[in-house]
Amino acid sequence: MTAQDIQTHNEPTPLGCDPADLAWVENTVRQAGTSFASGMKILPPMRRYGMFAIYAFCRVVDDIADGNAPLATRTQELNEWHARIARLYGAQSVPQPEPLERVLLATINFFALRQEDFTAVIDGMMMDTQTVIVAPDEATLDQYCDRVASAVGRLSVRIFGECSDDGDKVAYHLGRALQLTNILRDIPEDAARGRLYLPSDLLDRFDVPRDAIKALDAPGLEGVCRVLAARAQDHFRTAFATMKTCRGRAMLPARIMGASYEAILKALCKRGWSAAVLRQRPSTTLLDKARWFSLSYLP
Incomplete structure (x- = not known):
């Protein structure tokens, strides 16, 4: 999936996001080969890309928890995701936001998602990391x-x-x-x-x-x-x-x-x-x- 595939005929893009950012989260889902993809594909574009962003977030933090990096590195990276989520909900800007963060921010705002649910997911990955x-x-x-x-x-x-x-x-x-x-x-x-x-x-x-x-x-x-x-x-x-x-x-x-x-x-x-x-x-x-x-x- 490319940015050109997403934006055609000058139509507004889902969630008002850059087509390249949307392509990034969609490709993350495709590459994972998740069985949940069938449930996401039936959604209209706004909801579909919102779900792609949630899945991509889960994939990223899960890969950190299950990775081969030293414990201190994995813990630091998960704590950084705690900070990133906090910044998305706070007034402070995200320094050099990545595609995932930009789509997550749009998804959070459009669907009024709760910060504590993102925090819980990261804490779950911490459980696998710390012990x-x-x-x-x-x-x-x-x-x-x-x-x-x-x-x-x-x-x-x-x-x-x-x-x-x-x-x-x-x-x-x-x-x-x-x-x-x-x-x-x-x-x-x-x-x-x-x-x-x-x-x-x-x-x-x-x-x-x-x-x-x-x-x-x-x-x-x-x-x-x-x-x-x-x-x-x-x-x-x-x-x-x-x-x-x-x-x-x-x-x-x-x-x-x-x-x-x-x-x-x-x-x-x-x-x-x-x-x-x-x-x-x-x-x-x-x-x-x-x-x-x-x-x-x-x-």
């Missing part, structure tokens, strides 16, 4: 899910056009459903980084070691993951039910994203979490996603 998360307690796991997923949802629903308390409730439950699904899908990859996001009380209940590598071969891992999968399914169910109290068109992208991830959760449950299959990536089809999208409208 290696292994067998967290329930409160820590829930806080992590809220920061890295539900906070993104709270930003997203406002861009979708739903600024109500029910919109925030959708973000609360759908964010947790998506993040728990990620955790259940990525257990081997997380273990390779020394991470184990499964909660300590469930590990203890099923006699699974509180060790990222040893947990992979534990017979009780299946039981832990089944309980967590049921929890994720409950969050999906509540999120979809709450969407019915919101504006239907505003919730369409959230339904698409939710259905895509619910299909992944169902595929994981079908595959299971035994040591023999744990490293097999679950596959989903467009038909699977369409099925769960349709079912999301049912009572």
Whole structure:
């Protein structure tokens, strides 16, 4: 995507941004190959580029947290993003703003996004940076899910056009459903980084070691993951039910994203979490996603 592709026939550009800046955030989304892209593409230009900016922001801070730079460097870079966000909301100007900051500023102003949600996302990345998360307690796991997923949802629903308390409730439950699904899908990859996001009380209940590598071969891992999968399914169910109290068109992208991830959760449950299959990536089809999208409208 180029700036020329975005601005044609002298039409005003989305969010009043420079076409080159818009092309930058869009290309960030394209290069990431995110499964959320389908939910973004159906949005009208203003909302679509707003979501591209949110995703690009999340991608940048996540790459910092997961990068190979020394801890001090990653911490400094995340703290700098705290300062950048504060400047976008403050009266002071941003020195030499980058394309992402310029589009974020336009998005923040147009959709009245809340600073605390950006702060929460960065704090979630800090959790991954400052300590290696292994067998967290329930409160820590829930806080992590809220920061890295539900906070993104709270930003997203406002861009979708739903600024109500029910919109925030959708973000609360759908964010947790998506993040728990990620955790259940990525257990081997997380273990390779020394991470184990499964909660300590469930590990203890099923006699699974509180060790990222040893947990992979534990017979009780299946039981832990089944309980967590049921929890994720409950969050999906509540999120979809709450969407019915919101504006239907505003919730369409959230339904698409939710259905895509619910299909992944169902595929994981079908595959299971035994040591023999744990490293097999679950596959989903467009038909699977369409099925769960349709079912999301049912009572």
